[in-house]
Amino acid sequence: MPDFDPLALENQLCFPLYAASKELTRRYKPFLDPLGLTYTQYVTMMALWGHDGVTVGELGSRLYLDSATLTPLLKRLEAHGYVDRKRSAEDEREVIVSLTDKGRELREKAVSVPYCMAGCIGISPEDAIQLKALLEKLLSSF
Amino acid sequence: MPDFDPLALENQLCFPLYAASKELTRRYKPFLDPLGLTYTQYVTMMALWGHDGVTVGELGSRLYLDSATLTPLLKRLEAHGYVDRKRSAEDEREVIVSLTDKGRELREKAVSVPYCMAGCIGISPEDAIQLKALLEKLLSSF
DNA sequence: CGTTGATTAATCGCGTGCGATTATATTGTG
């Protein structure tokens, strides 16, 4: 390849990653709107459905988000009645985030979302599995 | 798998895609700061280095961005002196975006960025190529 | 026991990202 252009958009790994992430997020919107969740709020709820009663910092490390993003987001989830935020008794610096009953109930409405999205993904299950594995490898390499 | 949880974070394709995209963008920052570009501005400049003198709409379809994002972004690039925005003479609805000399010169400083980033990617070139191909397949399936 | 340093969230500022609307210009149709 005598004329490989390192600055051409089509030669970047980052660009399809960036574009695909945005597109996929956009695909979630019609399924998340009925739940009153944004994509980031949905991911946060998934993390909490897995394990709640955690600090903002723990949640952030699982989601790759810091308190500047999480604090206002959690306040919105709290305003919707899905989560509870309270200072830890042992350590007043920490804020413990827990699901409310309404937040746990929301999970029932959300279980269909992954199945709806599976129908939107235009690649084979094998490709999807491989893609997921490669992304996780990239992510853990940082 | 008797207890597969469709709402577990570790069972999602979207989450590592979302997280890896953010992380990679963050990795670009130290290399882009000296150029005075954000990641999105860098991607926009790459698109223009490939082919400029295009409308906002054309640029947006190449970058998967709409005018609500591009217009203010292009105004910032214009304020930095990298691009030129002017109404088309044939069709006054269109705005033609072109590189300035300064914008073309910026390319010389940017050529090292992909090589710097290659050193930050913690996966093998083979994996990177395969990952790029799968992302493009996913993207084109939308 | 007080003071210093570290930890944790919250806040601030700026730049996306995008659905929805608006303003302007062009095109098509009778």
Add this chain to the structure above:
DNA sequence: CACAATATAATCGCACGCGATTAATCAACG
């Protein structure tokens, strides 16, 4: 030609996303 339909960018509102700073609390050490 008039006028409705369409196309294009700009604008608006809200929610991230994150580097940097701030405020409050805790831990360590003399």
